[in-house]
Amino acid sequence: METRKVQLSGGTTYTISLPKSWAQEHGIDAGSALSLYPNGDGSLLVEAKADRSTETRSTTVDISTDSDNATRQWIHALHAVGFDTVTLVDRTGHSAERRKVVEDTVANLSGFELLEAGDTRIQLTNLIDAENVDIRKSTLRLRLVMLGMHRDAVSAVVTDDETLAQRVIDRDNEADKLFAMVTRHFRRALTNLHEVEKLEYTRDELFEYYYVSRQFERIADHAEKIARFTLDSDVTIPANFEDRIDLLASSSRHVINTAADVILADTGIEGAHTALTERDDLTDDLRELDRELYTHDDPAEAYVVGLLLDSIRRTAEYGANVAGIAIQQVARDCECLE
DSSP states (O other): OOOOOOEEETTTEEEOOOOHHHHHHTTOOTTOOOEEEEOTTSOEEEESSSOOTTOOOEEEEEOTTOOHHHHHHHHHHHHHTTOSEEEEEOTTOOOHHHHHHHHHHHHTSTTEEEEEEOSSEEEEEEOOOGGGOOHHHHHHHHHHHHHHHHHHHHHHHHHTOHHHHHHHHHHHHHHHHHHHHHHHHHHHHHHOHHHHHHHTSOHHHHHHHHHHHHHHHHHHHHHHHHHHHHTOTTOOOOHHHHHHHHHHHHHHHHHHHHHHHHHHSOOOHHHHHHHHHHHHHHHHHHHHHHHHHTTOSOHHHHHHHHHHHHHHHHHHHHHHHHHHHHHHHHHHTOOOOO
16 A cells, blocks of 8 residues: 655645556556546545446357356356357357257346357347446345245145246246346446446445345245245145145245345344344244154155255245345444444
8 A cells, every 4th residue: 555645736626646656557647547436435446447438348258069058157157247248159060959058048147138140159248238227126126026936936835736836937037037137237346347336336235235136046946946846746745734834934034024124125223133033933943843754654745844944944044144234234334433
């Protein structure tokens, strides 16, 4: 760290000198334009590039030897780290099956579109700018999707409603798509100050929304897992467990909802503490029911109910994670007295 004294120039302008080694390293000379980003905490970030508002990130990836899964992983990763244009190259020629894999993968990523599909080159481009994205609203939307999926999944498995279960499974793509968009813009904001300006949230806030969205997405995955039990003809839920499973699942959703309200509805830190207490109480109830499974007559039924209870427990734990980050958020904004 270096310190500089502020000088008064011309009676109206404050000036400060730049470290010469830093200026030379970045090609800065007299007349160069710099970008300044003032922050609410009193810091001022200086960027050597004058304007990155129209800058695009492009890359080319050779996928000629990649499997379908590897291709999907490449596309998801390139979307997540923030590339605007991606060219997938296979000098031996892209097969019809490969193009279908790319099309299906892109369809589940907000913003990415298939721009061109040639014999050896497939080009993807991003069409959504950060100015048109609201990370908080996206997190709120993901919350609604997740809660609806979880509620319907539990209802489907205890009532053996295969149609409802399939709707839950289909909605998982929506949850994944929302989380992928939040991830993309959070990752871009880590390296691009102009992205932070466009999103109109601080990096602290973006991290908190990303972290909360991650918990929501995990719960959505468990909802899909629960729903799939309904489609398994070998799975049976004992009638005497149905109401208790439904009640425990409802309690787990209450944990995540109460904790999320602290971050998404500014309900106050008490909500986070309440969520943690509810998680502890629910854990005790789950443990008690789990003990009963040891004496259940049908091992197959006991195994399935055990898996369901594990998903409910994990849902509550993800809610506790949200409560933890909510407390950190309140602490971040706390003015401590010495």
